[in-house]
Amino acid sequence: MEKKKSYETKLKIEYQELIKEVASKNYEVVRLNRIKYIGNNYYFIDIRFYQRGYDEDENEIYYPTKKGVQIKEDLFYKLFDEYFFNKIDKQFKG
Numbered sequence: 001m002e003k004k005k006s007y008e009t010k011l012k013i014e015y016q017e018l019i020k021e022v023a024s025k026n027y028e029v030v031r032l033n034r035i036k037y038i039g040n041n042y043y044f045i046d047i048r049f050y051q052r053g054y055d056e057d058e059n060e061i062y063y064p065t066k067k068g069v070q071i072k073e074d075l076f077y078k079l080f081d082e083y084f085f086n087k088i089d090k091q092f093k094g
Helices: 073-079 082-093
Strands: 013-025 028-037 043-054 060-072
Touching: 043 073, 060 073
Parallel strands: none
Antiparallel strands: 013 028, 028 043, 043 060
């Protein structure tokens, strides 16, 4: 029997903007990013955990983990509509 080869397609990022970063633990941060891929007309919102590590020069960097979610930007705004954002804004202002 011949094994089927599995091909993994990795999309290339055309544009990425860090919107917000919050420390969740001393070795981990959560980032909210806006991403656009080459050949795709949509923007995505990515909410992902990053874990601290070190590069070859022993500089501290954060690596993305599998813990996270990515959804189309228009769906993100439908989920978190203007009412939701206004309600949060009022809570923080007191």
